[in-house]
Amino acid sequence: MRKKIFFGFFIIVFCFFSPFLKGENKNIIKGKMVSPLMSPQGELQFYYLDQEKDLNLGTLAPNGESLVAQNIFPCEEICSPVIKKDQNNRIQFFWVTHQEGNSEVFTGIIEDSILTERQIFHQERGTIHSLDFCLDGSNDLWAVWCLQAKARNWVVVKNKPSDQYWILNSSDYSEIQEPKILADMANGIWVFWTGIKRGREEVFFSFFNGYNWSMPESINKNDRFPHILLDAEIGPEGLPWLVWSVYDGEDYEINVCRRTLTGWSDEAPITDNLDADLFPDISMVWGHMPLIVWSRSHQKQNEILCRYKQGNQWSEEKVLIKGGEGFINSPKVCTENGRIGLVWESDRFLQSETINFIELREKPRTIPDKIRKEIIINPSLKDNVFIGFGDSITYGYIDSEPDPDKGYIPRLEEILSSNFGISEVVNQGVPSEITAWGLSRMTEVLSEEKGRYLLLLEGTNDVITNSITMDTAAFNLREMAKICLDFGVFPLISTLIPRDDVWGYLPFFRQRLYALNKKIREIPAELKIPFVDMFYEFYSYQTGEQDWTSLLSEDGLHPNELGYEFMAEKWFEEIEVFPFPPTIIQGIRVEDETLFDSEQGNLIQWHESLKLCQENIFSGYKVFRKIDTESAGSFQEVAFLPISMLVDYRRLFDNDIDLGQNYCYTVCLVRRDDVEGPCSNIMLVGSLK
Amino acid sequence: MKKFYQLFFCVGLTAFFILIMGEPSFAQSDEGTSQREQRLVRPKNTMAGMTIGSIHIASDRYKEIFENPSTATGIEASYLFFSKSHYLGFTFEVKCLSQAGHSTVTNQNTYFSLTPLTLTGKYMISLSDFIPYLGVGIDLFFYKEKSHLSLVSGSTPGFHMEGGIYYQPPLFDFIKIRAALRISRAMAKENDIKINLGGLEFGLGILYCFDI
Numbered sequence: 001m002r003k004k005i006f007f008g009f010f011i012i013v014f015c016f017f018s019p020f021l022k023g024e025n026k027n028i029i030k031g032k033m034v035s036p037l038m039s040p041q042g043e044l045q046f047y048y049l050d051q052e053k054d055l056n057l058g059t060l061a062p063n064g065e066s067l068v069a070q071n072i073f074p075c076e077e078i079c080s081p082v083i084k085k086d087q088n089n090r091i092q093f094f095w096v097t098h099q100e101g102n103s104e105v106f107t108g109i110i111e112d113s114i115l116t117e118r119q120i121f122h123q124e125r126g127t128i129h130s131l132d133f134c135l136d137g138s139n140d141l142w143a144v145w146c147l148q149a150k151a152r153n154w155v156v157v158k159n160k161p162s163d164q165y166w167i168l169n170s171s172d173y174s175e176i177q178e179p180k181i182l183a184d185m186a187n188g189i190w191v192f193w194t195g196i197k198r199g200r201e202e203v204f205f206s207f208f209n210g211y212n213w214s215m216p217e218s219i220n221k222n223d224r225f226p227h228i229l230l231d232a233e234i235g236p237e238g239l240p241w242l243v244w245s246v247y248d249g250e251d252y253e254i255n256v257c258r259r260t261l262t263g264w265s266d267e268a269p270i271t272d273n274l275d276a277d278l279f280p281d282i283s284m285v286w287g288h289m290p291l292i293v294w295s296r297s298h299q300k301q302n303e304i305l306c307r308y309k310q311g312n313q314w315s316e317e318k319v320l321i322k323g324g325e326g327f328i329n330s331p332k333v334c335t336e337n338g339r340i341g342l343v344w345e346s347d348r349f350l351q352s353e354t355i356n357f358i359e360l361r362e363k364p365r366t367i368p369d370k371i372r373k374e375i376i377i378n379p380s381l382k383d384n385v386f387i388g389f390g391d392s393i394t395y396g397y398i399d400s401e402p403d404p405d406k407g408y409i410p411r412l413e414e415i416l417s418s419n420f421g422i423s424e425v426v427n428q429g430v431p432s433e434i435t436a437w438g439l440s441r442m443t444e445v446l447s448e449e450k451g452r453y454l455l456l457l458e459g460t461n462d463v464i465t466n467s468i469t470m471d472t473a474a475f476n477l478r479e480m481a482k483i484c485l486d487f488g489v490f491p492l493i494s495t496l497i498p499r500d501d502v503w504g505y506l507p508f509f510r511q512r513l514y515a516l517n518k519k520i521r522e523i524p525a526e527l528k529i530p531f532v533d534m535f536y537e538f539y540s541y542q543t544g545e546q547d548w549t550s551l552l553s554e555d556g557l558h559p560n561e562l563g564y565e566f567m568a569e570k571w572f573e574e575i576e577v578f579p580f581p582p583t584i585i586q587g588i589r590v591e592d593e594t595l596f597d598s599e600q601g602n603l604i605q606w607h608e609s610l611k612l613c614q615e616n617i618f619s620g621y622k623v624f625r626k627i628d629t630e631s632a633g634s635f636q637e638v639a640f641l642p643i644s645m646l647v648d649y650r651r652l653f654d655n656d657i658d659l660g661q662n663y664c665y666t667v668c669l670v671r672r673d674d675v676e677g678p679c680s681n682i683m684l685v686g687s688l689k
Numbered sequence: 690m691k692k693f694y695q696l697f698f699c700v701g702l703t704a705f706f707i708l709i710m711g712e713p714s715f716a717q718s719d720e721g722t723s724q725r726e727q728r729l730v731r732p733k734n735t736m737a738g739m740t741i742g743s744i745h746i747a748s749d750r751y752k753e754i755f756e757n758p759s760t761a762t763g764i765e766a767s768y769l770f771f772s773k774s775h776y777l778g779f780t781f782e783v784k785c786l787s788q789a790g791h792s793t794v795t796n797q798n799t800y801f802s803l804t805p806l807t808l809t810g811k812y813m814i815s816l817s818d819f820i821p822y823l824g825v826g827i828d829l830f831f832y833k834e835k836s837h838l839s840l841v842s843g844s845t846p847g848f849h850m851e852g853g854i855y856y857q858p859p860l861f862d863f864i865k866i867r868a869a870l871r872i873s874r875a876m877a878k879e880n881d882i883k884i885n886l887g888g889l890e891f892g893l894g895i896l897y898c899f900d901i
Binding site: 594598 | 748750751753754755790792793794795797799801834836837838839841877879880882884
């Protein structure tokens with residue numbers, strides 16, 4: 001009896017203290033954020049959808065110590081909820097519901113945590129998404145959304161009192177993202193969105209002068225790189241300020257731009273480093289001081305940073321939140337009387353923080369890491385090391401729970417080891433990762449792991465994030481593959497697997513998945529890299545009564561054990577026909593002699609990899625050369641030697657040389673489908689001894 | 690195969706001489722020993738015929754590029770001065786050698802031809818049907834090489850020593866068969882590359898003998 005009492009007491013004590021033992025933060029809520037607002041009392045109020053899709057209000061006290069959550073109303077599969085204050089300080093609520101191919105936009109007002117004045121704002125055949133609204137000087141409602149119908153995406157604006165309805169732009173599926181609408185001080189209405197016109201994703205705007213909408217124009221200067229994750233706010237001059245992430249050739253940086261009376265200012269970079277700076281959000285402190293907040297991922301450290309503009313001077317970067325390994329998505333900032341509220345999502349949890357602007361000034365500044373990592377062609381990479389790169393599917397999730405020991409990584413490692421000798425497959429899957437994050441960590445992963453081959457399967461989270469176009473996601477994947485090639489790493493890219501969850505059956509997201517896979521299929525031919533059409537392989541799976549759905553776990557997204565085994569086999573089928581790199585065994589400066597003449601040249605000789613299983617799928621060897629003192633990126637192709645011409649020897653005599661120079665050579669094997677294998681070891685050939 | 694044809698040609702030529710020229714000798718066969726003695730005493734003073742030789746060119750570089758030994762075919766003419774069983778003579782000879790080989794590294798084809806003109810002074814001793822001899826002489830080697838690198842041609846003088854033996858088949862006093870071993874030296878220089886085109890040669894010849 002005494003034992004039972006002691007045991008019961010122990011359980012009670014444990015339950016009481018367990019949150020503290022786990023270090024659980026009391027400002028954490030599980031759910032999906034809608035919008036944050038600051039109350040005049042300095043409370044941070046943020047509306048979010050919980051796991052049951054109910055709309056809830058979380059209120060964080062001004063001292064940031066107590067978070068109260070209360071249920072506002074149960075929603076029926078609502079999408080794109082937006083909450084803003086009108087000029088009477090009433091909380092306006094907009095949302096969309098979808099039923100049988102129809103979409104309905106609703107409005108309501110939240111008063112004392114109760115939803116009132118609920119009414120239909122608009123009905124349309126098709127899928128409405130990415131809703132935003134604003135209130136002009138007359139407190140009239142203006143709403144903008146994307147309508148996906150008839151295989152196209154439309155930017156639609158509607159004004160409530162007049163019930164007028166405009167279509168500003170139309171584009172292919174998934175190529176218009178996150179429109180924003182603002183009313184300026186002169187009651188002009190501005191709509192911004194990112195989309196694709198000619199090149200990559202760009203920032204567009206259209207302006208309503210009271211009579212007509214202007215033709216959509218792009219704001220950014222170039223369309224070579226994607227401009228994504230736009231946010232807009234009315235600035236101190238009463239005109240719009242915009243922030244977005246733009247790829248700069250190495251990673252994503254934050255750019256800011258504002259409207260002046262004469263036109264758009266130049267894009268000004270707010271960041272310049274080698275980390276991915278994403279999800280910018282802009283707010284005006286005291287209504288006149290622009291504050292930009294964004295998230296950054298750097299070597300498994302994720303943080304929220306900010307900069308503000310005082311007078312004509314931008315402040316240093318300040319660290320607002322230092323996170324852990326979990327990515328920080330969509331940090332949202334709101335301000336009221338110099339008090340700053342911050343809400344962000346990380347690992348499907350919502351976290352919140354409030355801070356005074358005065359305290360913000362005292363926050364430590366960051367020192368941007370701008371030291372370029374050395375990119376090496378053909379470093380001493382380990383030929384038996386394969387890097388599995390991607391998201392949770394690569395990491396190994398079953399039924400939305402981590403289980404890396406049952407993923408494709410260990411299974412593939414076993415297959416490779418039994419065929420090629422001891423091999424290692426490194427797990428570089430990061431759950432919830434989108435391609436922009438993946439792009440930022442690729443260089444670091446390649447530097448650390450030193451693997452010769454990389455298996456790239458990522459983009460599943462981009463499909464449902466709905467904040468960037470599929471063109472940009474494919475661009476990010478292409479850039480990742482390019483980085484691999486620059487490193488001498490041989491990437492093998494795959495399409496995304498089909499999904500059997502709710503996202504897989506919503507036409508809009510299903511179309512995004514198809515669009516991304518279509519773009520992924522274009523990458524291998526462009527970069528001459530191998531490819532596995534995992535989508536097709538899964539989709540065409542049929543064993544007895546079982547079809548592709550039998551390869552997925554209960555969550556309909558991640559494969560089950562059978563699926564991971566199947567995936568490992570499909571990876572291996574392609575790896576088996578890799579043009580594995582040859583090994584240069586000799587490189588010497590020699591003279592090619594006839595009886596009465598001779599010429600000096602560099603003779604290199606190599607032998608083929610022992611891993612090659614089939615010879616008839618290769619077309620020949622490419623030989624690359626550079627002068628010893630030149631940079632690693634200076635390798636140039638000097639010869640292509642068809643396999644049919646190489647009877648006895650795998651060798652090349654290079655006579656087109658400057659005899660005073662030393663040269664470095666590397667060789668790669670080329671498949672008949674033009675896929676070039678990784679380069680061999682580098683052989684230095686010097687002057688004739 | 691080429692060598693076989695050359696040998697076949699020589700054998701055929703010999704047979705031809707024997708058949709064409711042999712008939713008078715058969716007719717005179719009854720005369721017996723006195724004629725043989727006469728042959729010993731006074732052979733024909735002129736010989737002309739064809740030769741075939743196997744040449745081992747001395748240059749290591751040559752050996753690396755071309756097949757060695759090489760076969761050369763040619764013609765020769767000799768004139769003899771008599772003094773009892775000792776003769777002095779001189780021989781003029783033209784041969785031709787052509788070879789295909791491969792460059793040392795890239796194995797690209799290279800074609801070489803050599804035409805030596807030789808003049809040899811000979812001392813011969815008549816011993817029954819066999820006439821051994823020793824000789825020295827001078828050469829002029831004409832050469833040409835065509836390769837992916839260049840076309841090179843020229844000439845170079847040389848000298849040689851040789852020893853050999855003539856065989857006079859019985860009944861065929863208008864025929865001699867010659868076997869000889871010759872060593873020669875001829876340095877050619879092109880593109881700062883010196884090559885000894887001489888070497889050791891073993892030759893066979895069939896000669897038609899007549900007086901002029």
